[in-house]
Amino acid sequence: MSKKIITTNDWSRRSVLKAGLGTAAVAGAPMFYMKNAYAAEYLNDPGDASSVKFGFNVPQTGAYADEGADELRAYELAVQHLNGEGDGGMLNTMQPSSLKGNGVLGKKVEFVTGDTQTKSDAARASAKRMIEKDGVTMITGGSSSGVAIAVQGLCQEAGVIFMAGLTHSNDTTGKDKRRNGFRHFFNGYMSGQALGPVLEKAYGKERNAYHLTADYTWGWTQEASIKASTESIGWKTGNTVKTPVGAGDFSQYITPVLNSGADTLILNHYGKDMINSLTQAVQFGLRDKQVNGQDFVIVVPLYSRLMAQGAGENVKGIFGSTNWHWSLPDAGSQAFVKSFGQAYGFPPSQAAHTCYVQALLYADACERAGTFMPCEVVKALEDHKFDGMGNGPTEYRGADHQCFKDVLVVKGKDNPSSQFDVLEVVEVTPRAQVEYEPDNEFFAGGDLGPCNNGAA
């Protein structure tokens, strides 16, 4: 028996050799990777090339896939507008703007896409491919703060710019902030500051809150922020329960809420998770209950139109906060909604908005800096003030690379007029109310560090 097996091995070894010989022949091919050996000033310098590449790294599968798909639509629209195709969208309303609609620095914008799978490993592999193989100067995307932080760290190490997409964790511009990374989206702390007064007005000071929280950086920091803000208006915090991302079924987490004595459920969930947990909470009859002499209420601190649409009837009357909403009347929002609607037939989500704006802001910063060199672009973006992008006057604070602007408090509409008209804006919380010092306790512990141009 054993003898026979040895023979088997001999043969496979032999075939190995032959396969190896074949590969050796291929190795003779003159494609040689040393073409990058000449000195460039920074990583992926497009040099004299007629085009420049951006990397769009979004979740195309998993719990945040809906957001990812909408982000990709927005990026493609941004590229068209930068290249002077279509109606130009926010290029016409952005102030100040150095964009001319002829690409960036005269180079046509091209892009590559990747699937983050909402996993840090996959997202970093995909970002590395973009940097090492496709030669991008900037990576943007998100939808999960865990992924955003992982990719931001990678871009810092490699030496390209990271324009964060939808990421709401305090840590992205807090303890995990990086010099090469920028965030336009608002964060958990801002949500807390904006929601607090509205919740006090609507639900009073005597509340006992129960948190269900997505178990990763975003959930943790949002829970802490909301907890701090609701406790400051006199609410008590009962249980806080962590749930895995992409759990699908939340019934085992919702049943205990019924008997916990809590009268408020705060869902620190996002994407399909929020749709599932909210739908199940409503199906379990939570909202029909009376606890401590008050109606049981549910709060979803981070709202999005896509999620509200997914949860359907169940969102009616539920409060939350959002970065942007397509019904805003300002010229920038209207221009964006119009061109997005013409291209795809429905209004954009807040994820699409923040990604579109980030792509434009990066392009504009390159124009102003006169180069794609990361350190110069960082300088152009730090403390940059702009307007006409849908959120009113906005500032990219240099101390932590976080954008400061107004925050929207929204509520699920009772009588929606269309399938997209599911949220109504309750209050536009002014920037001053959500602003904080860079060394705020929720953001302390990080350091931007030096900027990185990457090894040429």
Added chain:
Amino acid sequence: MTKKVLESELFIMLLFAGAVLTMPLWLAPIGAGYPDLMQKFAIFGLFAIGYNVLFGLTGYLSFGHAAFLGVGSYAAVWSFKLLSMNVLPAIFFSMIFSGIFAYMIGFVSLRRSGIYFSILTLAFAQMSYNLAYSVLTPITNGETGLQLTLNDPRILDAASSNGGALPSPTLFGLKMSGFEGFYFCAVLLIIGFFIALKISRSPFGLVLKGIKSNQTRMKFTGFNTRPYLITAFVISGMYAGLAGSLMAVTDPLAGAERMQWTASGEVVLMTILGGVGTLVGPVLGAGIIKYFENIFSAFNDRSLHEVLAFLPDGMENIVVTLVRPFVGEGWHLTLGVLFMLVIIFLPGGIMQGIDRIFGKSKKKKAAEAAAATARMGEEQHG
């Protein structure tokens, strides 16, 4: 070249080393010649080689090897955080910890064989994943993943501030990213391959093969197979730990998803796709799966149109519509089809296909391969 030369270890190793070290040259034309993907080829090649020591030689189908990969990654990142950014202690501790972990899981799981063994390992791996994801958050940082920070102690490193930036893993000052990282992984892959070759040709390897063909008969002849099985399990666990540590070396981050059952399933697919029990097969399988994952998944409508631009317009659109579901987010579909084709027509994996092309005594080979698969099948059903 005589048959003897062709089969000598020196020749095989030279050829394998040559093929691995020249990867940047021959992978460039197919778009895979960039460092990150080649690092993945080498790392998952090692993982699959180690897995094959267990599955290929003994026939024990483990569905939990990703747990050892994860343990290796966590150990390496902690070594970076606590001790030093040098990669050698990281690799050392990864292999030690995954070895111990493999011994513990193997000690229990190897009391059963066949499907029961598979289910046990699957259960243990899924337990480890859930622990890493929730209960052990202080050690693993849960979903977010374990990362380096500026204020880690790193007691062995001299106080080098690195200009306030995060340090990166080094081999005595040589950075482990890019091509340097690839060549480091490649050298370890070659060493790992050599050890696997030695194991497969040693008396110890013969015992393992004996266990695969008929364990009961082995026991009747007076062999206590259990220590051999545990040793094989620990060896393959240490290979997985090494692969996990290399993942952290080339990219200092460890996430719980590395331990998920899908990751365990992936290495089974790699081994079967390439050829169970062959030496090079698992490396080939690992390469193909990683290639699909990284290259096929990146295609979108626009890049398809670019590739197919040579076709007439109407034709181009039809072809793009037909091909689109199989690339981009649908790359799993292509992999599934390929896997089915290989299993149906080449039960011995891609190595069997290569044998058919080059092999002289086809009939003999086919019979043997069929017998091997039949044995595998028996083991799984029985």
